[in-house]
Amino acid sequence: MTVDTTGHILDVRGVQKRFGGVVALHDVALALRPGERHAVVGENGAGKSTLMRIVAGILAPDSGEVLIDGQPVGRGATAALDAGIALVHQELSLVPELSVAENIDLGNCPTRYGFVRRREQREHARAALAEIGVDLDLSEPVGRLSVAARQFVEIARAVARRPRVLILDEPTATLTPSETSHLLGLLGRLSDQGIAILYISHRIPEIFELCESATVLRDGHLVARPDLADITGDELVDLMVGRELAKDLRTERRERAPGEVVLRARDVSAAKVRHVDLEVRAGQIVGLGGLVGSGRSEIVRAVVGADPRTSGTVELRTGDQEWTPLRSYARAVRLGVAYVPEERRAEGLALGMTVADNIALPSRGRLNRLGVMRHAAMASLAQDVIGRVGLQPPRPRHEAGQFSGGNQQKIVIGKWLAGSPRLVVLDEPTRGVDVGAKAEIHQLVRELADDGAAVLLVSSDLPELLDLSDTVHVVRDGRVVGTLGSQDATESAVMRLAAGKEEQIV
Amino acid sequence: MSTQHLTPAPPPPVAQARTAPPAALTVLSEYGIFIVTAATIVLAAVAVNGFASTANVVDIFHRAAPVGIVAVGMTFVVISANYIDLSVVSQVAIAGVTMLSLGADDLPLGILCGIALCVLVGLTNGLAVGVLRANAVVVTLATGGASLGVLSLVTSGTIYYGSSGGLVDRFGHTRLGPFPLVAVSLVVVAVAGWFLLSRTVFGFSLKSLGANRAAARLAGVRGGWTVTGAFVVSSLCCAAAGFVLASISSTAVATMSNGYDFSALAAVIVGGNSLFGGRGSVQRTMIGVIFVSVVANILVLVGLPFAWQQLVTGSIIVAAVALDSLSRKAGIR
Numbered sequence: 147m148t149v150d151t152t153g154h155i156l157d158v159r160g161v162q163k164r165f166g167g168v169v170a171l172h173d174v175a176l177a178l179r180p181g182e183r184h185a186v187v188g189e190n191g192a193g194k195s196t197l198m199r200i201v202a203g204i205l206a207p208d209s210g211e212v213l214i215d216g217q218p219v220g221r222g223a224t225a226a227l228d229a230g231i232a233l234v235h236q237e238l239s240l241v242p243e244l245s246v247a248e249n250i251d252l253g254n255c256p257t258r259y260g261f262v263r264r265r266e267q268r269e270h271a272r273a274a275l276a277e278i279g280v281d282l283d284l285s286e287p288v289g290r291l292s293v294a295a296r297q298f299v300e301i302a303r304a305v306a307r308r309p310r311v312l313i314l315d316e317p318t319a320t321l322t323p324s325e326t327s328h329l330l331g332l333l334g335r336l337s338d339q340g341i342a343i344l345y346i347s348h349r350i351p352e353i354f355e356l357c358e359s360a361t362v363l364r365d366g367h368l369v370a371r372p373d374l375a376d377i378t379g380d381e382l383v384d385l386m387v388g389r390e391l392a393k394d395l396r397t398e399r400r401e402r403a404p405g406e407v408v409l410r411a412r413d414v415s416a417a418k419v420r421h422v423d424l425e426v427r428a429g430q431i432v433g434l435g436g437l438v439g440s441g442r443s444e445i446v447r448a449v450v451g452a453d454p455r456t457s458g459t460v461e462l463r464t465g466d467q468e469w470t471p472l473r474s475y476a477r478a479v480r481l482g483v484a485y486v487p488e489e490r491r492a493e494g495l496a497l498g499m500t501v502a503d504n505i506a507l508p509s510r511g512r513l514n515r516l517g518v519m520r521h522a523a524m525a526s527l528a529q530d531v532i533g534r535v536g537l538q539p540p541r542p543r544h545e546a547g548q549f550s551g552g553n554q555q556k557i558v559i560g561k562w563l564a565g566s567p568r569l570v571v572l573d574e575p576t577r578g579v580d581v582g583a584k585a586e587i588h589q590l591v592r593e594l595a596d597d598g599a600a601v602l603l604v605s606s607d608l609p610e611l612l613d614l615s616d617t618v619h620v621v622r623d624g625r626v627v628g629t630l631g632s633q634d635a636t637e638s639a640v641m642r643l644a645a646g647k648e649e650q651i652v
Numbered sequence: 653m654s655t656q657h658l659t660p661a662p663p664p665p666v667a668q669a670r671t672a673p674p675a676a677l678t679v680l681s682e683y684g685i686f687i688v689t690a691a692t693i694v695l696a697a698v699a700v701n702g703f704a705s706t707a708n709v710v711d712i713f714h715r716a717a718p719v720g721i722v723a724v725g726m727t728f729v730v731i732s733a734n735y736i737d738l739s740v741v742s743q744v745a746i747a748g749v750t751m752l753s754l755g756a757d758d759l760p761l762g763i764l765c766g767i768a769l770c771v772l773v774g775l776t777n778g779l780a781v782g783v784l785r786a787n788a789v790v791v792t793l794a795t796g797g798a799s800l801g802v803l804s805l806v807t808s809g810t811i812y813y814g815s816s817g818g819l820v821d822r823f824g825h826t827r828l829g830p831f832p833l834v835a836v837s838l839v840v841v842a843v844a845g846w847f848l849l850s851r852t853v854f855g856f857s858l859k860s861l862g863a864n865r866a867a868a869r870l871a872g873v874r875g876g877w878t879v880t881g882a883f884v885v886s887s888l889c890c891a892a893a894g895f896v897l898a899s900i901s902s903t904a905v906a907t908m909s910n911g912y913d914f915s916a917l918a919a920v921i922v923g924g925n926s927l928f929g930g931r932g933s934v935q936r937t938m939i940g941v942i943f944v945s946v947v948a949n950i951l952v953l954v955g956l957p958f959a960w961q962q963l964v965t966g967s968i969i970v971a972a973v974a975l976d977s978l979s980r981k982a983g984i985r
Binding site: 452480487492493496504508511514517561 | 855864
C-alpha cells in the first residue's frame, strides 16, 4: 500500500501476526493523517481486533512496525500510551470495585510521595467527563453503573490521556441510538482537534456517518482502503464478506400463526424489575425493546429464574392443561427453558471446554444412562448441532475459546437446540457478531419459532428487534410501558416509548 | 491438536483459532510431567543403587497408597473450582483412630463410624463452600483444625493398636502375588475415581462448574450441591486412606496423617491438574503421585535427610504451579 509517510501521524507497515498455525494478519498496512476518522471493518475473525491490539502495543507483531510521526513505537502497551495511542477496549477493562474517578486515572494516578492526591484525581476525572459531555457521580463504584455508562468511563479514561490516536473497538455495541449519536458527535469534535480516530464497528450506517475512509480486512488480509464518499454501504459489506450477502440479510418475513400461550408471567418483581406481566405463545417471537439499562435483561433473568424474584409467579405450559410454576432455574432448564445470556464469554460458554462438551452440558440429563455419560451420543449431538448452526471451523473437539465471537455465539445458541426447548430466551444474541453470522443467527431464531418454541428476545439493535419480533414490549425503568404489534412497531415508535416521550396504557 | 483428518477439508483456513497458546508451552504443560516422570525413573534405575529392585518398586506403591488415595479425592475438589481441601489430615486421622478404637470390639461399626465422621466433615465443608460460597481454604482449615482438636482431646495422644491377625492387620500385610493389597487398593480407588470424574454426569457437571461456574449454572447445573458432592468424595477417600494407613502399621494415632494435605496437593498439582479448576483428571493425579513418591524414594535411597525431601518436594510444586499459571496466561487473552 502507500509508502508515502508525509503528514501521517500513524503509520503501520507490513504487520504479520500468527497464533499457533493460524495467520491472523498478513502484511497489513495502515496510515492516518492527524484528525482523520478511519474505520476498520471486516467480519469477526478478520483480524480487526488483533490489528488494533498490535497498534496499541498489547500484542507484539511477528514482523512489521508501528510508527508515530515517523518514529518507531517501543514495545509494550505503556510505550504505545506514551507515544499517544489510546485504546478503548471492546471488552470493558475497568475495575468494578473502584470509583469512576479512580478508574479514569487508573495507571496514571496523580501521587505525591506515593500517596494518591484525591482532589487532583477528582478534578482530573471531572474534566475528562466534562470533555466527553457525560455526567456521572465521580465516587460511584463502576460496578454499579450501567454497561453504557461504563463504556463512557472507558472513553473518558482514554481521552484524559490526551491521545494523538484514539482507537475504539466496537464502542457502540452496548449503546442506545441517542448515546451512539452523542458518541459520534464527540468523536467528530475530537478529530477536529487533530486526534486521529480508528473506529471498529459492525454497524455500517455509523461508519458512514463518522468516518472518511476505511480499511477492509478479510481473513487477515488487507483487501481494500476505500474512501467512504465513493462507495455505498452495500458495496462496503460486499468487500468485507467477499461475496454478495447484503441481500440475504433481509429474509422474507414469514407469517406465523401463534399457538397457545406457553409462558405466563404475572406481576414479576425483582431488582430493577417492577410488576411485569408477560405472555409468550408457541411459535411467537416477543421482543423486549428499550434503552440500555432500562431493565430488559433483568426482566428476562427474573422470568427464567436466573436471578431471584421478589414477587410474582411464572408458569410454563408443560402439557395440554398442565401448567408448572418455575421456581428454580435448574428446574426451568429441565422443563425446557433455554436462556442465552447477554454476557456470552462470562456466562454463556465455558471457554476452556471443548465445543462438544459445551453443547452437551444442558442436555446432560438425556445423555446419560444411570448417571454414566454416553460419549457416542454426545459426539453425535455435537455433530448435529454444529451442522445446524454452521459452526466455522466445524471442529467439535476444539476449545470454545478458540472461536471468533460470532461462532462462539452459535455454540451458545446451538447447545439449546438439542433439547427442542419450549421457551427460548435470547438476550442480545448478535452483539459483537459480524454480518454473516448475524444473518445465520436470525435464521436460527426464526427456525426455533417455526418449530413451535416460544421466543423471548432482548435486543438493542432496533432493525433486528423489529425484523424478528411478532410483538414488541417496550421497557422503561423496569416496567413494560407499551406494546406494539408487528404493524405499528417502527423504530421511532419504540424509541418514543423507550425514551418516555409517550406512554401507552397497558 | 485434533488428529482427525478424515473429514473433507473445511472452507478456507479461517483466521479464527486465535487463542492457541505457544506450542512448546502447551506440550510442556500437557505432557511435561509424563516425560519428566519417565526420565526420572530411567535415570534412577541406572544411577541409584537399589532403585530398580522389585522390592523397592513395590515399596514405592506401598508408601504412596494412603496419600495417593487422598489425592484422588482432592482432585475432585480442585477441579470443581479453585478450591482445596485442607481438612484431609484430620479426616484421615479420625477415620484411622475411629476404625481401630471402636473397631477393636466391632470392626464394621468402627468402619461405619469412621466413614460417617469423615462424611460429616465433608458435608460441612461442601455446604459452607458450595452453597454458602465461603472461602474453601478458610473453611477446610477451620473444620480440619477443629475436628483434629476434638480428636486429640478425646484420645489425648493414645496410640491404638489393631488386634494382631484382625482384618485391619491382615489387610496391611496381605499380598496379591507380589503386590501388597495396600498398593492394589490405590489402583482400585483411582479407577473408581477416574470413572466417577470422566464418565458420569456428576463428573461432567463438576468439570463444567470448574471451567465456568456461571455458564454451568445457566445450563442448569446445581452448583452448590455438585461442589458439596466433590467434598464428600474427598472425605470418602480420606476414610479409605485412614483404613489403609492404619492397616500398614496396625496402629492409629491423631498425628498419623501429618503433612497429607501438602503431599496430596503436591500430587494433584504436579500431575498437571489446573489449580484454577475445570481441567484435569484422576490419571494426572496418579502420575503426580508416582512422580512425588519416586522422588521421595530416591532421596531416601540416596540418604538425604527429611528436610531435604521437603525442600525438593516444595520446589517441584512451585515449578508445577508456575507452569500451570503460565499456560493459563498464554491461553487467555
